Amino acid sequence: MKEEFPTPSVAVDIITFSIKENSLKVLLIKRGVEPFKDKWAIPGGFVRIKESLEEAAKRELEEETGVKEVYLEQLYTFGEPSRDPRGRVITVSYFALINDEKSEQELKATADASEAKWFSVKELPELAFDHARILKYAMKRLRWKFEYTTLAFSLLPKKFTLTQLQKLYEIVFDRKFDKRNFRKKIRSLDLITPTKEIQKDVSNRPPKLYSFKKRIGEIVEILPPNK
Amino acid sequence: MKEEFPTPSVAVDIITFSIKENSLKVLLIKRGVEPFKDKWAIPGGFVRIKESLEEAAKRELEEETGVKEVYLEQLYTFGEPSRDPRGRVITVSYFALINDEKSEQELKATADASEAKWFSVKELPELAFDHARILKYAMKRLRWKFEYTTLAFSLLPKKFTLTQLQKLYEIVFDRKFDKRNFRKKIRSLDLITPTKEIQKDVSNRPPKLYSFKKRIGEIVEILPPNK
DNA sequence: CCAAAAGTGTTACAAGTACACCCATGA
DNA sequence: TCATGGGTGTACTTGTAACACTTTTGG
Numbered sequence A, B: 001m002k003e004e005f006p007t008p009s010v011a012v013d014i015i016t017f018s019i020k021e022n023s024l025k026v027l028l029i030k031r032g033v034e035p036f037k038d039k040w041a042i043p044g045g046f047v048r049i050k051e052s053l054e055e056a057a058k059r060e061l062e063e064e065t066g067v068k069e070v071y072l073e074q075l076y077t078f079g080e081p082s083r084d085p086r087g088r089v090i091t092v093s094y095f096a097l098i099n100d101e102k103s104e105q106e107l108k109a110t111a112d113a114s115e116a117k118w119f120s121v122k123e124l125p126e127l128a129f130d131h132a133r134i135l136k137y138a139m140k141r142l143r144w145k146f147e148y149t150t151l152a153f154s155l156l157p158k159k160f161t162l163t164q165l166q167k168l169y170e171i172v173f174d175r176k177f178d179k180r181n182f183r184k185k186i187r188s189l190d191l192i193t194p195t196k197e198i199q200k201d202v203s204n205r206p207p208k209l210y211s212f213k214k215r216i217g218e219i220v221e222i223l224p225p226n227k
Numbered sequence C: 001c002c003a004a005a006a007g008t009g010t011t012a013c014a015a016g017t018a019c020a021c022c023c024a025t026g027a
Numbered sequence D: 001t002c003a004t005g006g007g008t009g010t011a012c013t014t015g016t017a018a019c020a021c022t023t024t025t026g027g
Helices: A053-065 A131-148 A151-155 A162-173 A179-188 B053-065 B131-148 B151-155 B162-173 B179-188
Strands: A009-020 A023-031 A044-046 A071-078 A089-097 A113-120 A192-198 A208-212 B009-020 B023-031 B044-046 B071-078 B089-097 B113-120 B192-198 B208-212
Touching: A009 A053, A009 A131, A023 A053, A023 A162, A044 A053, A053 A071, A053 A089, A053 A113, A071 A131, A071 B071, A089 A131, A089 A151, A131 A151, A131 A162, A151 A162, A162 A179, B009 B053, B009 B131, B023 B053, B023 B162, B044 B053, B053 B071, B053 B089, B053 B113, B071 B131, B089 B131, B089 B151, B131 B151, B131 B162, B151 B162, B162 B179
Parallel strands: A009 A089, B009 B089
Antiparallel strands: A009 A023, A009 A044, A023 A113, A071 A089, A192 A208, B009 B023, B009 B044, B023 B113, B071 B089, B192 B208
């Protein structure tokens, strides 16, 4: 069965965040074709008939960055008839979070993209289509997830210091937190266990290493202290 | 432009909640055609080529219930290739909240539906497709909205009593709240103003009437006291 | 011995929770 | 006068916020 009317096209767009150089970055492509040729845009592509939406998002992301294991979450579906001048395109947006090590590799140009680049969310270029709005929404979701779930831990190595964790929050919220209160809060949540190791080879007092003991994404109201 | 592959169909499904007889109800239809003929399902239909997703949801909801002014919010997009045995159907789900007075009218049967009926969320029938999952997700969102936004007020008349408001919360969360703490919390949020009126014709002490002074859906952490 | 980041506790204030009795009305 | 729901305050506990100094290492 299929209805008798012309059908819209369905695409996925993936807003990919990463932390690099102590700043929150988002992956954008430079469009190689009209419309919006030479404008920056959120990467994406059409959903194939036999793949799920999430599979499509994963595939596009891997084509772009080479990264396979990522946190991926559906954001919102944008479907205004006028949002794409070429025709009716409904886009299901996803947000992805990848950590720095995994995303070190060279970005690949693809069919419609002449270039791909990481932008600091504080220095964004003008964006094609309604992508500025989509990105703004993704930022909101990212912060929400950091506040109310354990998502942040997906960006840390197996063993990490409390200062690393705090820096992550400071970058995502673009704000400083009080060290003592932050630590008190994290410890009270029973999310981490101290390992017996300490980090060596630092030219200051060596920090203790902790490991995360819950599931990524679990809901816990970590909430940035000093709200 | 249009990609060269077969395209999925795009539908909207609308999970419609209402409070009736002191219980949270959801609107379901009995399917008149295969697959899942005679099973209950969430009402929905295909998106037309020139309407937005939200317009489609509004149209379907009005066809079903006759109700025009509703709170409507996008939920999630389900797109597993196997979710509809007839072919590839991606469905954008919406949740709607309508108040009792508006929804009193007769429900209309439509093309694919032999019958439409309000079900208590505590006594749900078996559902077609992946609709049980969708409904579960909608419930979660509804509660979230009651906890963190002023959505509840959309179900109250212009002037209402604090007991009415509390009852709403008790129905949605299926739990009792402490009267004094509930009132203290609501008052501290600066959401309502006392009118000078009191409700007459009750066979007990007549309650004071209040009016809501913010925007529906605004974020405020109303949060049910006695969490 | 200096620079750099790690580590640690206390006090004040705000918010949440538990809890029981009197009040105003209609019948 | 009784039944019914309306209305109110206080004490306790918990959570949040502000705040400064000592420790350990490498160079």
